[in-house]
Amino acid sequence: MTETSIAPAISPKEPPRILSLIGDTPLVEVTQFDTGPCQLFLKLENQNPGGSIKDRIALSMIEAAEADGNLQPGGTVVEATAGNTGLGLALVAGAKGYRVLLVIPDKMSQEKISHVKALGAEVRITRSDVTRGHPEYYQDMAARLAKEIPGAFYVNQFGNPANPLAHERTTGPEIWEQMRHDVDAVVVGVGSGGTLTGLGRFFNHMKPRRGIEMILADPTGSVLYEYVKIGKLVESGSWAVEGIGEDFIPEIADMSLVTDAFEIDDEESFATVRELLRKEGIFGGSSTGTLVAGALRYCRQQTNPKRVVSLVPDTGNKYLSKMYNDFWMTEQGFIHRPPHGDLSDLISHRYEAGEVITVGSDDSLLTAFKRMRGSDVSQLPVVDQNGRAMGIIDESDLLVKVHRDPSHFNDPVKKAMTDRLETLPPNAKIADLLGVFDRGRVAIVMDDDKFLGLITRTDLLSYLRLHMPKSAAPPEREFV
């Protein structure tokens, strides 16, 4: 055997093949919604390997930096990001063997941070409550780190021309072919503005003189809708949809390409994306709801048949604990339960509706502990077969039993639970609740002997936050 015949078939310098699966995403027609006289098609960017449209720009920005010599073997890729751009970069740059350093604002979810770390990225957490010009603002910090680290390349998706170019060269032409060269309008959102600018340029080129309308769907609270409608920058508010909406006009966003705009509030975005999953089986992220709601409004306003395209920019997987979770939706005020005007309005998980995780008095302490861990709570009501609350068991009760001898995990719950219950009737006052909390307990709401549910400190805080006047809520910044 010669030496060359045992060389690996694939050179270790060649990046993993998954990168060749970025782009070429499917396009599907929406058939279960009222689209007026129009046909509506969605480009499924959630099917990219990293789960979002940002895989495309990650690849394009890294390859451009390699071609320009700004990124060399052994180099470090630095970006300020919280969301999909970080995932895309961690995937692409990581696969190509670069060190990836992401500066992430501290309001971002642990799940997203875990995801980029699992892809091998290093993470620096910074403040989310400061703006441009502050040394701890995520973009300023990333720019500074990139200057300090030898061989580092600051990606800067907001100002990088390879961002819109990715859409001009790939997303646009794919849509054009998939639509058989017959497109009347494209509905987009703006985060960095790459999608808008890239698609707008491409479609202007295919059908010059505004032959293809570019419609902006913008979250209520973002400044972009008003900028399109009245040409002025108004003060920004806050919104919960992720990845789109801005409090400034990004450098690469060519807003002159937009022909019309719709403003969509969080509630409509979330309701729309949930309906899209149920009716069409399409599992999109929160901005998908904004885009589809905007596209539907546009379609229904038309008097002539039109062929309209929008996007599913990212996957719903990242939002299972948010808009796909009924408790979160209720807690945030996006699902409205009929109010009773009493304490039962503060119960997030209602026993009667099967929403409360409970344990039986003959169940083992191990069962109780696993249920607490599984549902991320620190106490469980102990309920008998007739639905009567017999006691409550919390982590301290468990610890008292098992700390000397862990085999006591096999003991029954009744040996450890507290049966002196802090019960309140539904017509009790918030002051009564505070008294219960002061004694370190949770409130058990009973209507005579019918168990309705628990109220914890978090439930009360969530309720009060929901009733904070909108004008008192500070504006929030979007991180893409």
Ligand SMILES: Cc1ncc(COP(=O)(O)O)c(C=O)c1O
């Ligand atoms: C999740 C998400 N991120 C980002 C964007 C915006 O992309 P861009 O940064 O190209 O404006 C979108 C667009 O719809 C989006 O839904």
